[in-house]
Amino acid sequence: MRKFIPSDFKSIGELSVCGITSAVVAVGVFDGLHKGHRKLLTELLDLSRQTGAEPVVMTFFPHPRQLLTDHPPKLLYPPSEKVLQAL
Numbered sequence: 001m002r003k004f005i006p007s008d009f010k011s012i013g014e015l016s017v018c019g020i021t022s023a024v025v026a027v028g029v030f031d032g033l034h035k036g037h038r039k040l041l042t043e044l045l046d047l048s049r050q051t052g053a054e055p056v057v058m059t060f061f062p063h064p065r066q067l068l069t070d071h072p073p074k075l076l077y078p079p080s081e082k083v084l085q086a087l
Contacts, residue, residue, distance in 0.1 A: 015056065022053040030059045032076045 009015065015023055026044045030037055041057070048055035061079045066072035 012056075012058070015054075020054045020056070022051070023056045024048045024051060024053045025056045025058055027058045028060075029063055030057065031063070031073075 012023070012025065024044055024047045026040055044055050063072050063075060
């Protein structure tokens with residue numbers, strides 16, 4: 001597993017810049033790490049170990065509902081703090 005690399009990639013294909021050619025990806029807003037998120041990330045790491053692929057978490061900013069509706073949810077954490085939670 002590679003070192004944690006926070007980034008502002010716009011697509012999965014950009015992972016190749018980091019030398020990642022095979023990845024297992026969890027996609028979500030991940031605004032806070034509740035029990036369900038922790039379970040998902042545990043599964044991500046298990047699948048990564050089984051397949052030899054790099055574990056990758058892809059999150060969004062702004063929240064997708066901010067782009068699709070007039071009533072986006074209030075976020076618990078700004079993007080910079082989401083990164084700190086992951087460490």
